Amino acid sequence: MELEFIKEMPKPATKLKLDIASLLGTLFFAWVVIQLFPVVLTALVYEKQQKLRIMMKMHGLGDGPYWMISYMYFLAICALYMVVFVAFGSLVGLKFFTLNDYSIQFVFYFLYINLQISLAFLVSAFFSNVKTATVVGYICVFATGLLGAFLFQAFIEDASFPKGWIIFMELYPGFALYRGLYEFAEYSLSGNSLGTHGMKWGNLSASENGMSDVMIIMLLEWIALLFIAYYVDQVFSSGSGKNPKYLLQKFRKKRPSSFRRPSLGRQGSKVFVDMDKPDVVQEREKVEQLLLEPTTSHSIVCDNLRKVYPGRDGNPEKMAVRGLSLALPRGECFGMLGPNGAGKTSFISMMIGLTTPTTGTAYVEGLDIRTQMDWVYTSMGVCPQHDLLWETLTGREHLLFYGRLKNLKGASLKRAVEESLRSVNLFNGGVADKQAGKYSGGMKRRLSVAISLIGDPKVVYMDEPSTGLDPASRSNLWNVVKRAKQGRAIILTTHSMEEAEYLCDRLGIFVDGSLQCVGNPKELRGRYGGSYVFTMTTSVNDEQEVEQMVRRLSPGAEKTYEMAGTQKFEMPKQEVSIADVFEAVEVAKSKFPVYAWGLSDTTLEDVFIKVANSAQQFHKLT
Template sequence: MSSSLAPEPASFCTQTNALLRKNLTFQKRNVKTNIRLILFPFILCVIIVLLQVLLDSVVSNSDDYKCGCNCVRKSGSDCVEERCGIEYSTPQQAQFCSIPRPPQWPPMLQVPAPEYRAVRNDFLTYPDLPNESCRIDGSCPATILLTGNNQSFGQTLNKDMFKDTFSENPSDVMASLAGNVLGSDSKTEITNYVEPAFVSDSPIYTIQSQCRPDSSLVVPVKLASINISLVIRCLQGLNLWRKSSSEINDELYRGFRKGNSKRESNEILAAYDFLNSDLDKFNVSIWYNSTYKNDTGNVPIGLLRVPRSINLASNAYLRSLLGPGTQILFDFVKEMPKTDSKLKLDVSSIIGTLFFTWVVLQLFPVILTALVYEKQQKLRIMMKMHGLGDGPYWLISYAYFFCISSIYMLCFVVFGSVIGLRFFTLNSYGIQFVFYIIYINLQIALAFLVAALFSNVKTASVIGYICVFGTGLLGAFLLQSFVEDPSFPRRWITAMELYPGFALYRGLYEFGTYSFRGHSMGTDGMSWADLSDSENGMKEVLIIMFVEWLLLLGIAYYVDKILSSGGAKGPLYFLQNFKKKSRSSFRKPSLGRQDSKVFVSMEKPDVTQERERVEQLLLEPGTSHAIISDNLRKIYPGRDGNPEKVAVNGLSLALPSGECFGMLGPNGAGKTTFISMMIGITRTTSGTAYVQGLDIRTDMDRIYTSMGVCPQEDLLWETLTGREHLLFYGRLKNLKGPALTQAVEESLKSVNLFHGGVADKQAGKYSGGMKRRLSVAISLIGNPKVVYMDEPSTGLDPASRNNLWNVVKRAKQGRAIILTTHSMEEAEALCDRLGIFVDGSLQCIGNPKELKARYGGSYVFTMTTSADHEEEVESMVKRLSPGANKIYQISGTQKFELPKQEVRVSDVFQAVEEAKSRFTVFAWGLADTTLEDVFIKVARHAQAFEDLP
């Protein structure tokens, strides 16, 4: 490792530069993934173009989408003369014909179909309604309901609504038809160029006060050059008086068609409320039936046969004033003249809203999984522990995702425009730019916030794509129907648009609507002027998305600030800025005075001495110690009926620079929890610690700039090389230029990752031992003042482990190192002092020799004989050392602890030689106490003490 002094903490710009370089390198390694991402909208646009070509070919070859033609003269099987025009067209074809003089059609009433006309049944029990048996022969009348404030006047109008007979004028048949009250139960079309009642199979009715039996009429009618015989049937109009408008409303509601059940349907021809009408004034409200019209999707396009209903009421009022011969003539209805046209359907405008919603939303799971990957692999906290601040991380990460999203959307719009999708070419590019820019910013902010909910990439990916397709489908089948329904409250649509996915769908829907309209009418799509249109929802969507972007960005940053610290920061962490950050104001942990005395009295003298040393150091105005832990305590609350767990119990420890402190202890002793608190991942329950004079409770961001960490797990980017990892972390430690290059090369060489091309090999292809060595190199680059190594030699072969020990020994110069290990050999080779932890408490502390002398004041004597001579061996040992303790026995092999003060080594050798003359000794040995023996002894003693009631 480089022996140069540690550089100053990296500035904001330096951290930003380091993360940017790393992200660009990472992006370069994932170029194939990016190409596949960009190809998705391109392929979708090509599919839409192919669908458009297919649709155009179908439309051009179909007779349904052009003006109708008919052969008027044949010669054999050949057509000699063909004529085209509205009179030769179906209602479908008529809308494409040139019609300079539209035909005149008699005004019609919308009559309920015979099977749905109002009758008396279980739902409507009014006695004046006809019996249900009339439906058998189709003789049910068409019912009209009336009400008003003046019943006598209303009933007078009632009598003058319908004629008693059909009046016919042979010289002007169409005029005579208009003079009668005609009706039909056929469905209307979007235009009146062809009256469906005259060309459909539905009968035409003349509504009269009374109908004679067999009162059907055959009327000759000439439509253009075609003569037809029109069959007109008489239909009785039954006028019934009701007490109030609410009674009529209830009757209409209960009689409305319920599904396809004829028995539950009771449809009314029309209903009138004459309100306060009298001879001096005429005031009327009319109910009408709007269900008999052809609809396309959710948009009603059929015309309503309402004018004749109004004319009936007006004529009835005039007759009551001026006599029975008075009437307002309603001769005909006709359309405006039109030129010929052809069907124009733009696939991108019709289906583009759904498909393009999926295209744009596809970025969401991409960003989400990238953020969750860093969280799952703990790469974010690893960068943070090596000095990367939240500001540079957010700036580069946000800009990184924004650039990817912008390039993606730019390619999407350019692809669509180049291949001629009118969804893009007709609408203003300025509005599209603003819309997409605001939305991708909102989507990135939302991804940062949602990433806090996930810790697994696969789960986040699945949920993300469910949101993508679910949002598109719900938008198409739910939101769009609400938008197109004028009766649906606008405030609920606004509430739905608060969900970003629906806001996106609404904006794309507006683009699609305007481009479809522009293509059909030969005009432009949406422009800036259209945003002031009350029917245009784009302005509302832009405002909602912009405000949500700012809110979600702030919330996401706040949540990330808490969670990225692993819970070390509380929800009100920002209030700490108003507190004094001084060690002199530090209060002792939340142990009561009596409990504290008992706790100290149970400690070993060496642990108590360390605690007193810490207290003395805290009283000094300045200290050279790199790490001071003052009564640090971590308690995990009990859950599911289990008691609380004390992970670290009042740890006091002081480490000067240049010392390597080893933490020994069984699994679950609290070693990793202690390190987690020291590196800011876990929040302390009480107590604190100071690193380079900075409090871990309030100054963790400053501590990170001078800290190195080698965690238990290898937290690496799979696609980055070992050299690229060290370059990134070296830049975070403010290394630049030649100093950075030299430090990286020295680090690689020190851990045997420099030669053979290993340095430029992707970390994902490293073996477990190589990854471990790289993690150690990362923790030491930049000469941090404090280094935490959690089992650094795990998985290494003996040669690599020995080499790593040499690296750590050299690294002790000028820095404090806390090292956890299960290898006693490693602890003895590297550590200046050792501490043994059991159940969260420090049981003993000292250098290896002191501990072995203190807890290992005995020799270990081992002898293997036949089972017949075990008692003789035991008697021999008792003669050598009366205080000997047998600690092991199996199949003739026995092991004894011999107090050093009771035995001399020469006496042991002499006794063994004498024993060999009496019986066969297969093997024997005399060893000093090892560190492993000390560890086992301390751990057993502590555990036995904990088990006492």
């Protein structure tokens, strides 16, 4: 009771100096910064998955410029992200940012984002699917933060834990980031509670401060990872890949004037040629002669090109291309016909640098595809079988980009883009400025053809260019390709006999990895057609008379169709003349009523079926 009215002496109020951001923000800020890693990783893997990078490379973009442009783009994005991160934290008054020296923060974040980008380039070489890369990237984000907060931080705060092991753990970029953020948090927390400044440059020399070790580790690791990532990319991810010793060769490589030379081991090249095919033998002899000449007007010379895929899982090796020799002069469109699995795609893949030949080689504008593919790309255009486009870029932007890769600039670039858009009917109606992801299948196909022809490439490869087009668009596209033949060589694969006959100066039928015949459509029909197709429609009672008439004209004739008075016969050309057929029909008209009749030559489709079937039977027997 005596102390009931005794009160504590009043004193001035004190400010609460607890900085929650410094106390609990290390984990949160680590997550915020590492979020950049999966963003960069998925962007790189997306270009790889959609084959956009190899498409750019095939149109002349070298690996060096690609790396430099991509790296600077990601660096700019990450730097802007970190500036906003620090600026926002400072504006809301977080001591984590305001007390620590901004120059130290700049150096630390700059080193880390460069290290993170280099790591993303390295890791992207081992992924081919965006979804997988995204999942792995975000697992790394959250796992790094949690391990840093509940494991790594405990080691840092344990004075008995060896410092060497901490430095070893900081070799992992995520732990290096966490250690730096931890040091910022500790200095801002102590500075706030004592009313002093946070981390300054002078504090980096303190024994308990790990920031200097972290910065040195990140700098050295950034340089090492960037070099390793570029090397891994060149060996494993750039199209066909390169020899692991290529860096030693790169310093000795100069731009060559001519690379054409006869290939070694030509004595055994005729193993793959059936001597019953004089046109194929003649083409091989032509190639041998061209290889001995110092200069040539031929854009493409394939010299005994062969591709064998090794056997896997107990299956035998697959010979996709069997000693192909072919020569294409400028101004010629060569059509490759063949059933599915014949080896056409394997041949195109070797010519555009996606795979390397097992033996033999090819020369494009005098450059060897085995060793000088980077120079070949500068004079090459490609329309792949599947449209390789950025969904967020417009048709005009695609052509502007690929036009710049072909050294078009200023007014000439704009003029070339407009002409390309008009030629493939993508100019009117605002279609040119619509995103490619909103194009129909036919519009994408037309854009792919326009991309392959922009910049006046000397050699163009078109893999089924008119697939999915309506008849009007197909006809217009054929006119574009026909005009584009002037001054350049075009190799075109197709399953449309009409397209092949309209566009191609010469055709080659490709079956089971080997060229079965070469020639223009008229020559092939004359050489392999071998028969006329005679059709006559009469009454059912006169069918026997018609058959007897055909047998008199051609004893070797074969009936192929009969229904309701209509009959079809195949008559060997060597047994019958067209004049005799007309005369026999006039005689028949005087004997019985003839409702309709016709005589047609063998079509290109008939030739294709006959050659393909005979070649497949031959390879089965051998």
